[in-house]
Amino acid sequence: MAVLTAPRKETREHTGHRPPARKRATRVPPVVLAFVLVPLLAEAFWVFWPALQGFYLAFTKWDGVSAPEFIGLGNFREMFGDAVFRTAALDTVIWLLLFGGLSAALGLGAALLLQQERRGVGFYRAALFLPVVFSLVATALVWQAMYQPDGLINKTLEAVGLSGLTHAWLADQDTALYAVIVPALWRQIGYVMVLYLAGLKGIDPVLYEAAKVDGATRWQQFRHITLPQLSSVNAVVLSVIVIDSLRSFDVVWALTRGGPYHSSELLSTYMYSTAFQSLRLGYGSALAVVIFLLAFGVIASYLVRAFREADA
Amino acid sequence: MTATHTPTPRTGPGRRRIWGTAGFHASAGLLAVLWLLPIALVLVTSVRSFDDVAAHGVGSLPHSFTLDGFRQAWVDGGQQRALINSLLVTIPSVLLSLLLASTAAFALSRYDVPLRRTLLLLMLGGNLLPPQILLVPVSKLSELLGLYDSLYALIGVQVGFGIGFYVFVLHGFMRSIPPEIQQAAVIDGAGPWQIYTRIILPLAKPAMAALSALSFTWIFNDLLWAITVLRTDTRMPITASLIGLQGQYVSMWNVIAAGSVIAAAPTVIVFLKFQRHFVAGLNLGAVK
Numbered sequence: 164m165a166v167l168t169a170p171r172k173e174t175r176e177h178t179g180h181r182p183p184a185r186k187r188a189t190r191v192p193p194v195v196l197a198f199v200l201v202p203l204l205a206e207a208f209w210v211f212w213p214a215l216q217g218f219y220l221a222f223t224k225w226d227g228v229s230a231p232e233f234i235g236l237g238n239f240r241e242m243f244g245d246a247v248f249r250t251a252a253l254d255t256v257i258w259l260l261l262f263g264g265l266s267a268a269l270g271l272g273a274a275l276l277l278q279q280e281r282r283g284v285g286f287y288r289a290a291l292f293l294p295v296v297f298s299l300v301a302t303a304l305v306w307q308a309m310y311q312p313d314g315l316i317n318k319t320l321e322a323v324g325l326s327g328l329t330h331a332w333l334a335d336q337d338t339a340l341y342a343v344i345v346p347a348l349w350r351q352i353g354y355v356m357v358l359y360l361a362g363l364k365g366i367d368p369v370l371y372e373a374a375k376v377d378g379a380t381r382w383q384q385f386r387h388i389t390l391p392q393l394s395s396v397n398a399v400v401l402s403v404i405v406i407d408s409l410r411s412f413d414v415v416w417a418l419t420r421g422g423p424y425h426s427s428e429l430l431s432t433y434m435y436s437t438a439f440q441s442l443r444l445g446y447g448s449a450l451a452v453v454i455f456l457l458a459f460g461v462i463a464s465y466l467v468r469a470f471r472e473a474d475a
Numbered sequence: 476m477t478a479t480h481t482p483t484p485r486t487g488p489g490r491r492r493i494w495g496t497a498g499f500h501a502s503a504g505l506l507a508v509l510w511l512l513p514i515a516l517v518l519v520t521s522v523r524s525f526d527d528v529a530a531h532g533v534g535s536l537p538h539s540f541t542l543d544g545f546r547q548a549w550v551d552g553g554q555q556r557a558l559i560n561s562l563l564v565t566i567p568s569v570l571l572s573l574l575l576a577s578t579a580a581f582a583l584s585r586y587d588v589p590l591r592r593t594l595l596l597l598m599l600g601g602n603l604l605p606p607q608i609l610l611v612p613v614s615k616l617s618e619l620l621g622l623y624d625s626l627y628a629l630i631g632v633q634v635g636f637g638i639g640f641y642v643f644v645l646h647g648f649m650r651s652i653p654p655e656i657q658q659a660a661v662i663d664g665a666g667p668w669q670i671y672t673r674i675i676l677p678l679a680k681p682a683m684a685a686l687s688a689l690s691f692t693w694i695f696n697d698l699l700w701a702i703t704v705l706r707t708d709t710r711m712p713i714t715a716s717l718i719g720l721q722g723q724y725v726s727m728w729n730v731i732a733a734g735s736v737i738a739a740a741p742t743v744i745v746f747l748k749f750q751r752h753f754v755a756g757l758n759l760g761a762v763k
Contacts (some may be wrong), residue, residue, distance in 0.1 A: 191582075191587060191589070194666070195582045195586045196582070198578035198579060198581060198667070199582045199588055199594060201575060201579075202578065202579040202638050205631075205634060206598055206601050206635050208635060209613065209631055209636060210601040210609060210635050210636055212612075213609045214601075214608055214609055216612035216615075217608040217610075218608070220612065276499070281499070286507065287506065287507050290511050291507070293743070294510065296692050296753075297696070297742065297743075298696030298713075298717075298739065299696065299698070300698055300717050300718060301714075301717060301738045301739045304721060304731055305517045307721075308516060308517065308520060308533045308728055308732060309513055311533045313532030313535075315512075315533070315534035316534070317534065318534035318535070319534075357754055357758065358757065358758065361758045409605055410605055410607075413696075413698045413699065413714070416718070417717075417718055434607045434610075439610075439703070448608070448611050451605070451607040451608040451610065455604065455605050455608045462603045465603060466596055466600055469643065470596055
């Protein structure tokens with residue numbers, strides 16, 4: 164017969180410690196083991212095993228046809244002299260800071276604006292949220308139309324007398340990266356807003372009432388109640404943003420493919436084109452390892468938090 | 476603005492509230508317009524004729540109405556085929572990954588499986604890996620299996636890569652179901668399979684609905700995995716086909732806009748239908 168556990172009670176008894184030797188001999192029915200093992204094997208087959216291979220391939224030179232040739236740190240050494248890699252790394256950092264910073268700030272701003280339940284707020288929320296369900300490819304094409312020389316953005320600039328600013332936004336090396344960030348932001352802000360809305364809803368209104376009694380200004384309330392109360396949401400948003408930034412691929416690929424002259428190249432697009440267009444699979448894998456290392460800090464901190472949650 | 480903390484008796488709360496409401500609608504309205512404008516532009520462009528767009532520019536008001544762009548994208552641009560491909564990948568992937576994830580979450584949350592926390596986090600960790608590290612090996616693996624350039628490879632990798640996250644979310648949800656419910660079933664002689672199908676799965680319905688809506692959009696909107704394991708144009712899903720359309724119909728904005736509308740329609744429909752679940756799902760597990 165199945166041996167049931169009451170996980171919550173059990174862990175509460177000894178929080179913070181490793182569970183002492185199990186009190187009863189637990190016998191998990193084989194079907195339950197299969198319930199875990201089948202999904203685990205599916206993931207191991209398509210994720211863990213390939214990931215290990217990916218790390219190995221980073222130390223090889225491989226054209227995908229002949230056998231991979233082990234070259235140690237050769238790929239990583241090559242990166243130091245690779246100007247495109249430097250551009251891609253720098254662009255990735257810019258992307259992280261701009262895309263990440265702005266989507267967090269504007270998402271929070273939108274959530275603060277739309278937090279109160281009042282007439283029409285559902286419509287505004289839906290409007291901001293709608294792009295979240297679009298594919299980044301569709302998003303990119305929508306904005307490509309906006310960015311055309313005869314598109315809405317230039318027409319608007321002309322109409323308000325700023326025709327000096329009109330631009331071939333995506334074809335100019337100086338603006339391409341920023342022009343690509345805008346659609347990504349347009350899509351991301353609604354998502355971040357939803358996370359913050361949920362966080363704001365969880366704040367006890369009594370805190371604000373107490374602050375008002377003490378004569379706190381709006382800003383003081385925001386600074387000393389809202390922000391600290393949102394700290395757990397902030398952590399989630401931060402992880403989402405960093406992981407999304409490093410994964411960002413579709414929008415750049417659809418808009419510029421990293422061009423012109425690699426000016427909007429991210430590590431992810433450079434990795435893809437190196438591996439699958441230049442067929443330098445070893446070097447591409449090494450670039451992927453760099454992306455992994457950048458993501459690792461976030462992943463690790465996320466897992467630590469998840470570990471604590473799973474513990475609780 | 477002068478009196479934020481000392482309420483002035485002259486301006487009654489009524490008047491202040493009216494100004495506050497007006498300010499709110501002005502700023503929120505402006506934001507909504509900014510957000511909806513690109514969508515409106517695409518909808519308008521998709522029903523304009525090519526000559527109209529060529530003569531007046533993509534940013535102008537429409538001077539024509541035609542569904543020709545849709546016909547071209549749908550038939551000549553191969554979007555019909557692409558949409559079918561997308562659904563052929565998305566629907567089985569969603570069902571399979573949720574089935575597998577729910578059994579694993581059930582076992583890990585309701586039974587004393589050895590190493591269950593480690594397993595749970597290992598699975599989540601797999602989902603958090605940047606996909607780039609997997610691209611080359613996965614494409615080679617699918618070649619090795621003879622699955623390269625087939626939709627099966629895409630389904631396999633979507634399921635494998637998604638499972639970890641769904642397990643994590645469902646585990647959190649199932650753990651909150653009181654153990655007494657299950658104990659009663661055990662006393663009645665129910666085995667794990669019955670408990671899973673008759674008790675836990677029905678109770679986990681809200682979380683499952685939220686995750687299906689989410690994973691539908693994620694898998695449907697994916698580009699990277701598709702162009703990694705597929706090569707033939709006629710097997711490509713809608714996202715990749717949209718990029719093809721962009722190359723094929725350069726500056727024919729009415730066709731490209733129509734293609735974007737077709738590609739966005741299914742996820743928008745899912746979103747509108749499951750809006751509540753969808754938003755709840757994003758909050759359930761904010762990893763992606």
